[in-house]
Amino acid sequence: MVVWAVGVCIPLAAQTLVGNPTESAFKSQEYQRPQNCLPCHQRQFDELRSSVKSGYRNVSPLFNGLETAGNFLGGGLLRPVYSDSPLVLTDGTPLNTNMFTSSPLIRTRQVQAGFCYTCHNPIIERDANDPTKREVPQLAGVAVDFKPELFRPLRDYHLVDSNGKQVLPTDPGGPPPVGAGPSLGASGITCDMCHNVGGPDLTRSFQNDAFANMSLLLNKSIEKVGPFAFPVAVKGNFHVASSDQSKIDYLRSGAFCNACHDVRVPNNNLTASEGSSQPGGDQVKYFRLENLSTEWQIGAYNSTNNPFGKVVRCQDCHMSQFPFGGNSTYKVGNLTITSPTPGVFATDFAAVPGVSTEGNYPLPQRKVVNHNFTGVDVPLLSIAELRSRLGADYPDVFQTGTDAHGIPLSLESRREALLKAAVRIDTSLSDKTAAVGGLFTARVEAVSLSGHRFPAGFSQERTTYIKLNVTDDNGFLLYQSGYLVDKPHPNTGEAGPDGNLDDEDIEHAHAIVDPGRNTPTYTPGAATNGSTNLVFESGADNGPDSRLYSGKPEGLVLFRNELTRIFLPGDSLGRKDANGNPIVVQRAHFEETFNASFANSVDNYRSLSPLEPTTFSYEIQLPTQEELDQLGVQLKFPLHVHAQVDYEHFPPLFLRYLTQITGANGPAGHSLNLVDENRIDAFLRNIPNLASSDSVVGQQ
Amino acid sequence: MKDHGFGLALLVAGLAVTAAAQSSNAASGPYVPGVTFQNFNPNYPKPNPFYFEGKIDWEKLGITQPANAWEYSQRAIHKQDDLGDIPGAIADYQQALDLNSLTKGTCQLVTSATLVNGVLPSTLNPAPCMFTVRLRLAYLMRKTSPETSISLYKEVQQIDPLRLDVSALLAEVYVIEAENAATPDAKQAAYANAIATYNAELLLSPVTPDYTVLTGDEANNAHVHWGLAAVYEKLNRPADAISELNLYLKASKWHSDTYPWRIPLAQKKIEALGKEIAQRDATQ
Numbered sequence: 001m002v003v004w005a006v007g008v009c010i011p012l013a014a015q016t017l018v019g020n021p022t023e024s025a026f027k028s029q030e031y032q033r034p035q036n037c038l039p040c041h042q043r044q045f046d047e048l049r050s051s052v053k054s055g056y057r058n059v060s061p062l063f064n065g066l067e068t069a070g071n072f073l074g075g076g077l078l079r080p081v082y083s084d085s086p087l088v089l090t091d092g093t094p095l096n097t098n099m100f101t102s103s104p105l106i107r108t109r110q111v112q113a114g115f116c117y118t119c120h121n122p123i124i125e126r127d128a129n130d131p132t133k134r135e136v137p138q139l140a141g142v143a144v145d146f147k148p149e150l151f152r153p154l155r156d157y158h159l160v161d162s163n164g165k166q167v168l169p170t171d172p173g174g175p176p177p178v179g180a181g182p183s184l185g186a187s188g189i190t191c192d193m194c195h196n197v198g199g200p201d202l203t204r205s206f207q208n209d210a211f212a213n214m215s216l217l218l219n220k221s222i223e224k225v226g227p228f229a230f231p232v233a234v235k236g237n238f239h240v241a242s243s244d245q246s247k248i249d250y251l252r253s254g255a256f257c258n259a260c261h262d263v264r265v266p267n268n269n270l271t272a273s274e275g276s277s278q279p280g281g282d283q284v285k286y287f288r289l290e291n292l293s294t295e296w297q298i299g300a301y302n303s304t305n306n307p308f309g310k311v312v313r314c315q316d317c318h319m320s321q322f323p324f325g326g327n328s329t330y331k332v333g334n335l336t337i338t339s340p341t342p343g344v345f346a347t348d349f350a351a352v353p354g355v356s357t358e359g360n361y362p363l364p365q366r367k368v369v370n371h372n373f374t375g376v377d378v379p380l381l382s383i384a385e386l387r388s389r390l391g392a393d394y395p396d397v398f399q400t401g402t403d404a405h406g407i408p409l410s411l412e413s414r415r416e417a418l419l420k421a422a423v424r425i426d427t428s429l430s431d432k433t434a435a436v437g438g439l440f441t442a443r444v445e446a447v448s449l450s451g452h453r454f455p456a457g458f459s460q461e462r463t464t465y466i467k468l469n470v471t472d473d474n475g476f477l478l479y480q481s482g483y484l485v486d487k488p489h490p491n492t493g494e495a496g497p498d499g500n501l502d503d504e505d506i507e508h509a510h511a512i513v514d515p516g517r518n519t520p521t522y523t524p525g526a527a528t529n530g531s532t533n534l535v536f537e538s539g540a541d542n543g544p545d546s547r548l549y550s551g552k553p554e555g556l557v558l559f560r561n562e563l564t565r566i567f568l569p570g571d572s573l574g575r576k577d578a579n580g581n582p583i584v585v586q587r588a589h590f591e592e593t594f595n596a597s598f599a600n601s602v603d604n605y606r607s608l609s610p611l612e613p614t615t616f617s618y619e620i621q622l623p624t625q626e627e628l629d630q631l632g633v634q635l636k637f638p639l640h641v642h643a644q645v646d647y648e649h650f651p652p653l654f655l656r657y658l659t660q661i662t663g664a665n666g667p668a669g670h671s672l673n674l675v676d677e678n679r680i681d682a683f684l685r686n687i688p689n690l691a692s693s694d695s696v697v698g699q700q
Numbered sequence: 701m702k703d704h705g706f707g708l709a710l711l712v713a714g715l716a717v718t719a720a721a722q723s724s725n726a727a728s729g730p731y732v733p734g735v736t737f738q739n740f741n742p743n744y745p746k747p748n749p750f751y752f753e754g755k756i757d758w759e760k761l762g763i764t765q766p767a768n769a770w771e772y773s774q775r776a777i778h779k780q781d782d783l784g785d786i787p788g789a790i791a792d793y794q795q796a797l798d799l800n801s802l803t804k805g806t807c808q809l810v811t812s813a814t815l816v817n818g819v820l821p822s823t824l825n826p827a828p829c830m831f832t833v834r835l836r837l838a839y840l841m842r843k844t845s846p847e848t849s850i851s852l853y854k855e856v857q858q859i860d861p862l863r864l865d866v867s868a869l870l871a872e873v874y875v876i877e878a879e880n881a882a883t884p885d886a887k888q889a890a891y892a893n894a895i896a897t898y899n900a901e902l903l904l905s906p907v908t909p910d911y912t913v914l915t916g917d918e919a920n921n922a923h924v925h926w927g928l929a930a931v932y933e934k935l936n937r938p939a940d941a942i943s944e945l946n947l948y949l950k951a952s953k954w955h956s957d958t959y960p961w962r963i964p965l966a967q968k969k970i971e972a973l974g975k976e977i978a979q980r981d982a983t984q
Contacts, residue, residue: 255733272747272748288742478961489916490913535905537905540958546865548754548832549753549835549836550865551780551835568820578908583862587858587860587861605754605756605757623961623965627965631968
């Protein structure tokens, strides 16, 4: 069998199966379910279980849908390969290591193999070299041999029967079989995932700096790394609390998060030449999808030169009382900011007293981290669906009440509070006066208060924007930006407006993405596997492009980063011209794309820079007196400028693209039961008004 | 305008971190959490072969004096957007264009002839022509020098004929030209150019039967139809103006408008223009 790298055939040097062997002097221990840690660490277990990275992400219709879309486009290249892989490249060298088991990681196909799965389930992937522990199988055929009709979403493989034996849904992507429960891998990021850390694996990062590619050494031993230098002995030696200071320091540092919170896609970036600097890795080219860790690394929070006068680590906001630990007031530029204080930790026991220590040695109360890992996401599954895949005890993300330290139990509430702590705006720089028929300029100064740009993470989808309205004193709407309109979505079966604005995209561009279609013979690429834009046009609020490329002070201010496809001469655009003929590009053509696998450029500078206020102008034309007369409107001053920051955790367009590409008419030829219009309507909830500001404009 | 009080302090901190990373050589030095990092500035994209056409925070580039077309264009964007220094921005855009010029042969259009064995080389000599610098300078020059603006927009159309919004921007300049025309013939010609160019914009995202099935829309690009209607009104072509206003209403049906009052105004205008036609017919 022959494996084709994307675009070029790359000779693979002789590979050594590394797979992160234990570097701990302590005895070996199998990968543990988080439930095994529960008796002594109930609080941490409960907190972790309510985070999206534990459990939910692995069964998420979005994660599974995007991984599926990437495989449809490339021919299954994103699925892991293992040590018994029969795959060889064109020069005869074997391909039998994946992103996590390749060290050094120097080949594009190694990076592709398990690209998504590696960060979400590294230990399960490593242990899968043993076929008896394998959850996600290696695909029988990839590239031209790929069979989309046989393809299953990753989550299909995370189900077991009452005997612990893997069971699969009857239909690919179908509901869990009766009696099925979560597999070991269904837990996603677990206690063992972090507390087995042995240090950074520099050879797996492209720049030898342990950024991206899950470049962590994960031990397989009873040595568990915690935050305390002098831990109390653990009852029964279930594990040994590490006293290795370098490991403890690493776990406590922001750098620990770098391995997964930079994501570098092995596609050649046509606007920024970036490639691996590892010896022998010069053929690996990439673009930056998630760039969060880099943003933190070079930002003010990774220094003492910030409003708090100390390094503010990832843990200080995402594993602390933040944003419920009190406020600080400080100046950023001309803005006086009051916002939650990072780095405030609760005092509690690190383990359950009376059951966790040898000889019931008394535990001290100490400053402890929490394990909520609150971010910007909430599940797009019902609680029943979550429990059917992750266990009957899976917490309700909307549950009421707070924990012992005053933090809401509801993930939804925690997310909203975190987002509201992340941004401030001010409209006071707007023109003070305006005249009927004239131009006036509204100005919105915006600043991110996070340790990275905002939004961050999968910032090309996290949709944060300024909603701005200008009204007269009677409420007559003179100008709007960042607005939503209830409309039909025939492409996903919504025949008419449904009274729901949360499933609407902001009006900056109108796009429908080609979902592709099943064909008798699979061919890698976009031609039949979707991702080109069937419809792509400027919207009525064509802001980001006007502002960025044309310098025109109008329209939507969108903090969402952008994935771009640069079509080259001869490429098909995927849509038709006015005469019904396919459009073939004659010159290089840049266009927004909604699938990272299809992108060959990215703009990660549309998000707000942290702690650096930026001002956005809106040059607004007021109606003339003649126009007002025609309308029968008497304009009443003062005018009112209202701006607020609104948030969508995914653009509906992106969900509709996934709906189609994983639907019955997509490349699989049958539905994979991941996303549909009903799911979008039921679970996609925007958060309006993260921050707001108002000002008035007098008559000139 | 961007604040620089705290920002500059952050820049110093950021550069210190970068410098530390460079001096420690990430590839060989001992690993230090929070310090060990790649030894190049992640904010400075090396063209491959295209330039990054968006806006990068100027301070993060670590440039003291621009040395090439792209660096001049980034400083120009900074001056325009963050400092409000329009003359300074224009000067930098012009410098960037001088170094990325079609007429001087310092840039090239990327066509099929550019590919080598069907593959795009990572380096092109001359470099690809940039569109952002042209679009931004064209917009800034649209009133003071419409002819320069028109020329620049036409260059962008050569660089990427499928790029959205360029024709609409160009049409707006033709309208400015028409409003300032010295003779009736020049006015007519400029308006004719505006009409043709607005229509060219519409053709880039045509409303086909497939389009309507996918979106439910029967027209697109409300602003272009609004602009066309205004031109037809100026030309005293009420029937054409009504037609465009009707398309405007169709295009805004599911998308509204940044100026929502234009929607009822379009209806009023259609009524008024209809009466105008009826009166004209009655007097003929």
